[in-house]
Amino acid sequence: MYAQTYEDPTNPFSPGVNGTCQFPQITVGGIQDGFQHGKDLWRVYGEKLGLIPKKPSHRVWFRSSESVLTQASAGAVLRGVWPDYDGALPLHQMVSSVDTVNEGYSCSAISATLNQIKSTPEWKDHLSVTSNLRAQLGALLGATSSSWQSTFDHFSDNFQARLCNGYELPCSVSNSSACVTMEMAAEVFRAGDWEWNYYWRTNPYVTKYIQVVEGLFIGEIVSHLQDVMDGTSSRDYSHIFIHDGDIGPVLGALGIKALRWPAMGSNIAFEVWKTHEKHTKDYYARVLYSGQPVQTIHGTLDWIKLSDLIAILSAFVPKDIKSLCG
Numbered sequence: 001m002y003a004q005t006y007e008d009p010t011n012p013f014s015p016g017v018n019g020t021c022q023f024p025q026i027t028v029g030g031i032q033d034g035f036q037h038g039k040d041l042w043r044v045y046g047e048k049l050g051l052i053p054k055k056p057s058h059r060v061w062f063r064s065s066e067s068v069l070t071q072a073s074a075g076a077v078l079r080g081v082w083p084d085y086d087g088a089l090p091l092h093q094m095v096s097s098v099d100t101v102n103e104g105y106s107c108s109a110i111s112a113t114l115n116q117i118k119s120t121p122e123w124k125d126h127l128s129v130t131s132n133l134r135a136q137l138g139a140l141l142g143a144t145s146s147s148w149q150s151t152f153d154h155f156s157d158n159f160q161a162r163l164c165n166g167y168e169l170p171c172s173v174s175n176s177s178a179c180v181t182m183e184m185a186a187e188v189f190r191a192g193d194w195e196w197n198y199y200w201r202t203n204p205y206v207t208k209y210i211q212v213v214e215g216l217f218i219g220e221i222v223s224h225l226q227d228v229m230d231g232t233s234s235r236d237y238s239h240i241f242i243h244d245g246d247i248g249p250v251l252g253a254l255g256i257k258a259l260r261w262p263a264m265g266s267n268i269a270f271e272v273w274k275t276h277e278k279h280t281k282d283y284y285a286r287v288l289y290s291g292q293p294v295q296t297i298h299g300t301l302d303w304i305k306l307s308d309l310i311a312i313l314s315a316f317v318p319k320d321i322k323s324l325c326g
Helices: 030-046 068-081 108-118 119-131 131-141 155-165 183-200 206-230 244-254 304-314 321-325
Strands: 060-064 236-242 269-273 283-290
Touching: 030 068, 030 321, 060 068, 068 108, 068 236, 068 244, 108 206, 108 236, 108 321, 119 131, 119 183, 131 321, 155 183, 183 206, 206 244, 206 283, 206 304, 206 321, 283 304
Parallel strands: 060 236
Antiparallel strands: 269 283
């Protein structure tokens, strides 16, 4: 089942926008993609490695943000993992006002640090060299508000969603022959990639920014990894469905060499392995980004001591988030 938006010609309030979806609605393509991803997860972590059981148990745990879209994505993935399961399955969410993902908790230091980032010479140069593109898109699409013009977030989201689902790029409402070109979209994507790499890798305030935005969630990851190393973990498989705004800072904390804007369906997998050599049992980790080992300033994360991975991430876990937030 999927939602499909439509217009009725008898409705005098019809907005005249030609589309089959509206926020917050996942497209049928998104549902199919999630279902296939769930099937792939089952083949690797279920059939091959035996970490996902044939039906849900207390050894698996799932969480999402409060977002309706994200919960719908989770539903598609989990249906792919267990296509024949007909029981109940909890998808955990934190109380939205204190959620550690998707900017859930209130922290004035987030906006203050972002303002510092956007006051740097590098950011100002970025806005200068992209001013013509933003002005052109703003005039074409009526997207002249500061939320559209201060970053490439909205343009990139809109264009990616259209192209990923096989739709044309948008045209002017007043002139259907004036449309966004693929060349313009490619410029938007390049600009968006630069912004994300600057947010989470290269700006001078990056450590603090990651700490205030994502430090609590990174602390949860560290805690789970530490439980495995200490032999106290009660889970074989955990899956957390979150957002590009969470993927970015986690990859930044890992030290990814170059960060592009996380594509739709992007994912990070933390795998923990235990060796059984003579007289020793060492823990190692692999960290995969959309299926490939992450290339970082610490080396390729395809086989790293778990203690070293914990040390890398721990640098971005704030000791006192309340004091840091002010």
